[in-house]
Amino acid sequence: MSHTAHIPSHRKPRRSASKLALRAGVTGGFLGTIAVAGAAGPAHAEPVTETIEMPTLGSLSAGADLASAVAASAEASQQEALDQSLQSQEDAALQKAAKEAKQAKAEADRKAAAERAEEARLKAEQERKEAAERASRDAARTQLATTSSSSNGGSTGSSSDSGATTSKGSTQTQAPSGAAATIVAFAKAQIGDAYVSGGTGPNSWDCSGLVQAAYRAAGIDLPRISYQQSSMGTSVSLGNLQPGDILYWGSRSGSYHVAIYVGGGKFVGAQNPSTGVVERSLDWDTPSGAIRIL
Known part of the structure; x- marks a missing residue:
């Protein structure tokens, strides 16, 4: 049997790197302290012992928590x-x-x-x-x-001619024909439309706009303004009216309103914004005169 067979092994267990570094640091610090003390004092001086406290794992963890906070x-x-x-x-x-x-x-x-x-x-x-x-x-x-x-020398009435109103309110109607019939039919077809100043249709009119459109329907061109229309054609008396004649209010060369005589003592005209286009008796608003284009 070998002499070393019963000799226990002197190899120490391997330490971790961190523990070795920690021990090395402590030992180095301790030896450095002894060396300084030996150089400063006599040979018989007492050795100086210094205790160094190293940070523990708990204090390191607390520092990390503080930094995180x-x-x-x-x-x-x-x-x-x-x-x-x-x-x-x-x-x-x-x-x-x-x-x-x-x-x-x-x-x-x-x-x-x-x-x-x-x-x-x-x-x-x-x-x-x-x-x-x-x-x-x-x-x-x-x-x-x-x-x-x-x-008339103060006379109160006389018989009327074709279509004019008599003193007793009776009328004699002459049926229109040709262009006159077209003009009358057009004018009557607009009854109930609105009155608008400057209106020329198709659903709103002023007085001269309606007269102009009615005559245009019969193929006759008239001026646009009322006083110009009343200056056309031939002047006729109110006792000698025929359907299609143009009635005017004011002077012939300066009329301010016109309408169309439709027979039976009546006219159709665009009167004002309150009434619109209406059919009225000559007695309702007696015109100043009349002209005949046809």
């Missing part, structure tokens, strides 16, 4: 600052939108008020024109009545 706090601060910035931007946008909406509403109110004022002005102007027309018609009718009374 600091980083988390910094991140939370940044997020809060970002949230505050976004909130400020949202508040500014809301304030701007509210201001713009207020300005838009004020502008809309201003425009609506201006439109209402313009409508009121136009309505007042139209009413003024209608009142002036009525006054002018009344004056012309009074003048015509005075002239007729003087020319």
Whole structure:
């Protein structure tokens, strides 16, 4: 048997790298302390012993936790600052939108008020024109009545000719034919349409616009303005009317209103915005005179 067979092994178990480094550091520090002490004092001086406390694993873990907490706090601060910035931007946008909406509403109110004022002005102007027309018609009718009374020597009535009204209200009607029939039919077909100043159809008319369109339907061109229309053709008396004749109010060269005689002592005309296109008796608004184109 070998002499070394019963000798236990002197090999020590291998230590981990971290433990070896830790021990090396402690030993180095200890030896360095002894060397310094030996150089400074006599040979018989007592050895100096120094205890070095090394950080434990617990303290290292606490340091890591602290660093993590600091980083988390910094991140939370940044997020809060970002949230505050976004909130400020949202508040500014809301304030701007509210201001713009207020300005838009004020502008809309201003425009609506201006439109209402313009409508009121136009309505007042139209009413003024209608009142002036009525006054002018009344004056012309009074003048015509005075002239007729003087020319007839105070007689109160006489028999009428074809289609004119007699003093007893009876009428003698001559049926229209040819172009006259077309003109009368067109005029009657527009009864009930609206009156609009400057209107030339097809659903709204003024007085001269209706007369012009009726004659155009029969192939006859007339001027657009009432006083120009009343200056055309030949003048006829109200006692010698025929269907299709043009009635006018005012003077022949300065008439302010025209209509179409349709027979039976009646006329069709675009009177005013209140009545529109209507059929009326000559007695309802006696014309100043009449002209014949046909």
